[in-house]
Amino acid sequence: MNKTNPKSITVSCDNESLASLKEKQWIYEDALNKYDRLKARGLSLDMSRGKPSPTQLGFSQPMLSWTSANDFISIDGVDCRNYGGPSLGLSEARQIFSWILGTSTANIAVAGNSSLALMHDIIAFLMLKGSPNGNKPWVKSGQISFICPVPGYDRHFSILESFGITMLPVPIIENGPDMDTVEQLVFEDPSVKAMWCMPKYSNPTGITYSAETIHRLGSMKTAALDFHLFWDNAYAVHHLSDKSVFIPDILDVSATAGYENRAFVFASTSKITLSGSGLAALATSDQNLSWWQSHSDLRSIGPDKLNQLRHARFLKVKSSLDRLMESHRSVLAPKFNAVVSTFHRLLGSLNEVEWTEPLGGYFINLKVPTGCATRTVQLAADAGIVLTAAGASFPYRKDYKDCNIRIAPSFPTLSQINDAAEGIAVCVRLAIAESELE
Numbered sequence: 001m002n003k004t005n006p007k008s009i010t011v012s013c014d015n016e017s018l019a020s021l022k023e024k025q026w027i028y029e030d031a032l033n034k035y036d037r038l039k040a041r042g043l044s045l046d047m048s049r050g051k052p053s054p055t056q057l058g059f060s061q062p063m064l065s066w067t068s069a070n071d072f073i074s075i076d077g078v079d080c081r082n083y084g085g086p087s088l089g090l091s092e093a094r095q096i097f098s099w100i101l102g103t104s105t106a107n108i109a110v111a112g113n114s115s116l117a118l119m120h121d122i123i124a125f126l127m128l129k130g131s132p133n134g135n136k137p138w139v140k141s142g143q144i145s146f147i148c149p150v151p152g153y154d155r156h157f158s159i160l161e162s163f164g165i166t167m168l169p170v171p172i173i174e175n176g177p178d179m180d181t182v183e184q185l186v187f188e189d190p191s192v193k194a195m196w197c198m199p200k201y202s203n204p205t206g207i208t209y210s211a212e213t214i215h216r217l218g219s220m221k222t223a224a225l226d227f228h229l230f231w232d233n234a235y236a237v238h239h240l241s242d243k244s245v246f247i248p249d250i251l252d253v254s255a256t257a258g259y260e261n262r263a264f265v266f267a268s269t270s271k272i273t274l275s276g277s278g279l280a281a282l283a284t285s286d287q288n289l290s291w292w293q294s295h296s297d298l299r300s301i302g303p304d305k306l307n308q309l310r311h312a313r314f315l316k317v318k319s320s321l322d323r324l325m326e327s328h329r330s331v332l333a334p335k336f337n338a339v340v341s342t343f344h345r346l347l348g349s350l351n352e353v354e355w356t357e358p359l360g361g362y363f364i365n366l367k368v369p370t371g372c373a374t375r376t377v378q379l380a381a382d383a384g385i386v387l388t389a390a391g392a393s394f395p396y397r398k399d400y401k402d403c404n405i406r407i408a409p410s411f412p413t414l415s416q417i418n419d420a421a422e423g424i425a426v427c428v429r430l431a432i433a434e435s436e437l438e
């Protein structure tokens with residue numbers, strides 16, 4: 001067995017009792033033994049990204065045998081084989097997103113297969129072309145800042161980093177972002193032009209914004225006249241319990257407050273049908289939609305309408321969507337439950353260790369004592385369990401307390417998840433035991 005080198009033990013405090021030192025030493029040696037046994041198992045598991053498992057992809061297998069040979073005309077008479085057609089997407093594809101988002105089809109565009117690409121493009125349009133209400137391009141406006149609730153989605157932050165946009169982290173608390181801080185920042189600072197929001201089953205905390213938080217976001221006063229909410233509703237229908245969480249429609253809320261153009265809402269079927277070949281959508285005000293269309297129409301002669309039609313044939317009525325999401329839940333919920341129950345069993349007695357128990361979405365956020373996240377992730381990697389890099393869910397990859405670890409239980413099998421959750425717990429215990437000896 002390839003044993004881990006024991007740490008040399010140093011006395012950090014002269015008056016520390018010998019008994020307490022001995023206890024820490026014993027805890028450390030016990031944790032190290034367990035870790036060596038974990039390593040000897042030679043696991044090889046990847047829990048770094050929130051990918052659907054092959055079983056989940058199989059639920060959409062009928063889409064792969066649908067043939068367009070005699071079925072290529074849309075409900076509006078569009079020949080889906082050809083160039084052109086409606087640049088907001090086929091009516092039947094927009095209908096699918098109306099079910100997902102609870103928004104009127106008139107305010108929905110279906111475009112491409114990636115909502116992240118839509119987010120990226122809208123930021124690029126705002127940077128280069130100016131905002132829907134006629135404000136000048138952000139590249140000509142000096143410093144541009146985004147509020148970034150943390151922990152958050154690493155790819156959101158990478159987009160901002162690539163554009164040189166300043167990221168202002170604001171903590172996520174029980175009901176969503178800390179709204180007192182958000183309201184103050186947007187009110188005082190005209191460089192704050194936007195905010196990332198994952199209102200439902202957030203990545204990675206699983207937290208859902210309360211109705212009050214959503215009303216405050218939709219109605220808050222902002223110094224920037226071209227302020228926007230980037231409302232990434234990626235997990236709108238991805239429930240893990242039989243309680244389907246409901247949130248108010250931000251488009252309605254902000255329009256009622258007099259800020260019709262405030263929100264760009266995003267969703268996709270990446271975690272509904274086929275992750276690599278899904279549909280993505282933007283829902284927003286009439287004015288924002290025309291603005292988006294005026295720019296995006298330049299970059300393509302038309303969307304992939306056959307994929308839109310293929311989705312419409314598969315998800316014919318809302319109940320087919322509901323049934324599909326129920327199938328996903330039947331596979332995902334036991335995996336989440338396995339992680340949560342293992343953490344309760346093996347980590348429940350530890351101080352400053354806690355985790356989220358989401359009612360939906362794809363992630364669990366594990367919090368460990370300050371300074372222990374990077375070491376835990378490293379120990380896990382050395383034992384064959386790949387986790388998302390520590391710090392990834394923070395702007396510039398800087399989790400200043402080094403205490404958050406994102407757990408993505410969707411891809412491995414249930415028995416692998418059991419192994420991985422136990423393994424992670426062993427690594428957490430060793431990382432803490434090591435830190436206590438320093």
Ligand SMILES: Cc1ncc(COP(=O)(O)O)c(C=O)c1O
Pocket residue numbers: 050113114115116117153198203232234267268269270280
């Ligand atoms: C919050 C969030 N938004 C967007 C995405 C990516 O979506 P898409 O596949 O539509 O680009 C993910 C993927 O994990 C996500 O977690």
